Amino acid sequence: MDIVLTPETPHRFRIERRAPMRVPGVVFASEDLLPTGGAEALQQVVNVATLPGIVTASYAMPDVHWGYGFPIGGVAATDVAAGGVVSPGGVGFDISCGVRLLVTELAAEDLPPVRERLMDGLDRATPRGMRGGAVWRLTGPGQLEKLLAGGSPYAVSQGHGEERDLDRCEDGGAVSDADPGQVSARAKERGAGQVGSLGSGNHFLEVQRVAEVYDAPAAAAYGLRTGQVCVMIHCGSRGLGHQICTDHVRAMEADMARYGIEVPDRQLACAPVDSAQGRAYLGAMAAAANYGRANRQLLGDAARRVFAGVTGARLDLVYDISHNLAKVESHEVAGRRRRLCVHRKGATRALPPGHPDLPPDLRPHGQPVLIPGTMGTASYVLAGVAGGQAFFSTCHGAGRVLSRHAAVRTVPGKELRARLERQGVAVRASSWRGLAEETPEAYKDVAAVVETSEAAGLCRRVARLVPLGVVKG
DNA sequence: ATGTTC
Numbered sequence: 001m002d003i004v005l006t007p008e009t010p011h012r013f014r015i016e017r018r019a020p021m022r023v024p025g026v027v028f029a030s031e032d033l034l035p036t037g038g039a040e041a042l043q044q045v046v047n048v049a050t051l052p053g054i055v056t057a058s059y060a061m062p063d064v065h066w067g068y069g070f071p072i073g074g075v076a077a078t079d080v081a082a083g084g085v086v087s088p089g090g091v092g093f094d095i096s097c098g099v100r101l102l103v104t105e106l107a108a109e110d111l112p113p114v115r116e117r118l119m120d121g122l123d124r125a126t127p128r129g130m131r132g133g134a135v136w137r138l139t140g141p142g143q144l145e146k147l148l149a150g151g152s153p154y155a156v157s158q159g160h161g162e163e164r165d166l167d168r169c170e171d172g173g174a175v176s177d178a179d180p181g182q183v184s185a186r187a188k189e190r191g192a193g194q195v196g197s198l199g200s201g202n203h204f205l206e207v208q209r210v211a212e213v214y215d216a217p218a219a220a221a222y223g224l225r226t227g228q229v230c231v232m233i234h235c236g237s238r239g240l241g242h243q244i245c246t247d248h249v250r251a252m253e254a255d256m257a258r259y260g261i262e263v264p265d266r267q268l269a270c271a272p273v274d275s276a277q278g279r280a281y282l283g284a285m286a287a288a289a290n291y292g293r294a295n296r297q298l299l300g301d302a303a304r305r306v307f308a309g310v311t312g313a314r315l316d317l318v319y320d321i322s323h324n325l326a327k328v329e330s331h332e333v334a335g336r337r338r339r340l341c342v343h344r345k346g347a348t349r350a351l352p353p354g355h356p357d358l359p360p361d362l363r364p365h366g367q368p369v370l371i372p373g374t375m376g377t378a379s380y381v382l383a384g385v386a387g388g389q390a391f392f393s394t395c396h397g398a399g400r401v402l403s404r405h406a407a408v409r410t411v412p413g414k415e416l417r418a419r420l421e422r423q424g425v426a427v428r429a430s431s432w433r434g435l436a437e438e439t440p441e442a443y444k445d446v447a448a449v450v451e452t453s454e455a456a457g458l459c460r461r462v463a464r465l466v467p468l469g470v471v472k473g
Numbered sequence: 474a475t476g477t478t479c
Contacts, residue, residue, distance in 0.1 A: 068474095094474040130476085190476075201474055242475045324474090404477090 003042045005034065011062075011456035015042070020264065021049040026057040028390070028456040033062050033448060044071040047264045051076065052272070053084025055333050055340065059390040061347050062452040063399030063444060068093065069267030072346035072400075075393045080273045080328065080339040085261065086282055087270035088252065090343030091326050093245045095285055096292030097203075097236030098170075098322035099370035100300050101381065102315040104307060106229040108209040111468060114311055118207065119426045119469045121306035126205050126299060128198035128473040129430030135196025135298040136160065144192050148180040151290030152297040152320070160196075160301045167359050168317040170349070173297065174290045175327075179283025183240070184247050187284075191240025191291060196298030200434055202397075203235045203473035204372070205303065207426075208379060208465040215462045218365040218383050222318050224463050231307075231315060232379055232465065233299050234372040235473070236324065237292035244288050248281040273328070273341045282326070289325055296320055318381070319368035323348045323396035331391055342391045350384035350394040350459050369459055371450060374398045374443040375435075376420045378466050380450045382459040394458040395450065398443035407442035408433060426469035435472055 015025030064073030069089025078084025127133035152173025271277035366384035413432025
């Protein structure tokens with residue numbers, strides 16, 4: 001069917017509800033950022049609007065693009081008490097994929113003499129790509145289970161970080177409702193040897209410079225100053241999260257009829273949150289969330305040791321945030337507090353100023369939101385704002401416009417590296433093809449995405465970060 | 474994203 005987008009503001013479009021949709025669709029975008037080329041992503045926004053228990057609207061962020069079942073850049077909340085469902089496709093295969101940002105006292109102007117040594121150190125200290133390997137070799141019996149239950153706090157307790165790190169992690173670095181018993185043996189096997197590894201695709205570790213500050217008080221509270229060197233890590237839950245998604249999609253596909261659920265796309269397999277199948281997925285998903293956070297904790301700690309060794313500089317954590325997760329949260333809908341299962345897939349939670357879940361010193365400024373940019377361009381630090389649109393969510397990145405296959409046809413990896421090096425970005429790539437797949441031409445303009453997110457009232461900009469060196473998965 | 478096709 002033709003999908004009609006009705007402009008509500010210059011940065012917000014509406015898809016009217018029509019059967020079998022239960023709620024309208026809302027797309028936050030400028031004319032320029034609207035999905036094109038068959039608009040499969042918009043069809044997915046419509047499909048999500050049919051899910052049992054969905055409330056208010058099926059949302060798309062400005063970086064929306066086609067995904068598995070849900071669009072990437074999709075946000076949807078279901079009412080738990082009204083038979084609301086949870087869908088693994090609404091979280092994605094890379095459960096708890098997210099971003100960690102650390103800052104140093106080092107000024108960018110002092111970096112050149114040590115930059116190559118630093119990049120070589122980070123290259124060696126960051127397991128990634130198809131080679132395998134991991135920072136942390138789990139040895140003791142039950143150690144993986146402890147990590148799945150305990151997330152970053154467990155990693156810190158075993159010597160992989162500082163207590164202060166946990167104050168700067170979403171949920172203190174671990175969600176409490178993990179159920180390692182719902183994680184299959186196969187998922188555990190895949191995850192056991194990957195704790196502290198970057199992976200591949202769009203995952204990266206970047207050394208960056210704070211290029212511009214838009215909101216000085218917030219930046220100061222977050223620990224960011226113009227000219228400062230920082231480190232951004234973008235990675236997820238590796239084979240463990242992928243296997244959990246696969247396992248539970250299969251189980252839900254088989255059980256949906258029993259729950260009386262019909263969906264327009266098999267990839268929207270789901271189960272009521274308040275059901276055995278729904279609880280099983282959420283318990284396993286939470287375990288993967290803790291694995292993803294511990295993974296970033298390990299990689300951040302490895303980078304910390306490299307910086308200490310090469311430059312003597314400390315790395316202090318700014319924040320760690322996931323952009324692929326479902327969470328049961330309390331929100332007001334039509335004047336009533338409701339328990340909602342909020343799916344954010346390629347979308348970031350963005351709590352407003354004053355929110356009690358924020359650390360006291362950050363609370364006046366809103367939650368830090370970390371936006372990994374396209375390689376060689378820029379990344380952003382944003383902050384949550386009042387208003388509560390899309391259940392306090394905003395964008396997560398630039399958003400792909402070319403397939404991986406199309407991307408590699410635009411430029412050979414070696415040429416891309418030369419171009420990046422000419423632009424002043426040191427490159428440590430895992431594979432030439434992997435590098436070419438992430439060429440900036442394959443993505444939307446991240447600056448336009450964050451400007452549109454701000455204009456739409458989803459967040460505000462705090463700082464822009466530009467790359468000095470990239471360790472590519 | 475992913476032991477890039479159970």
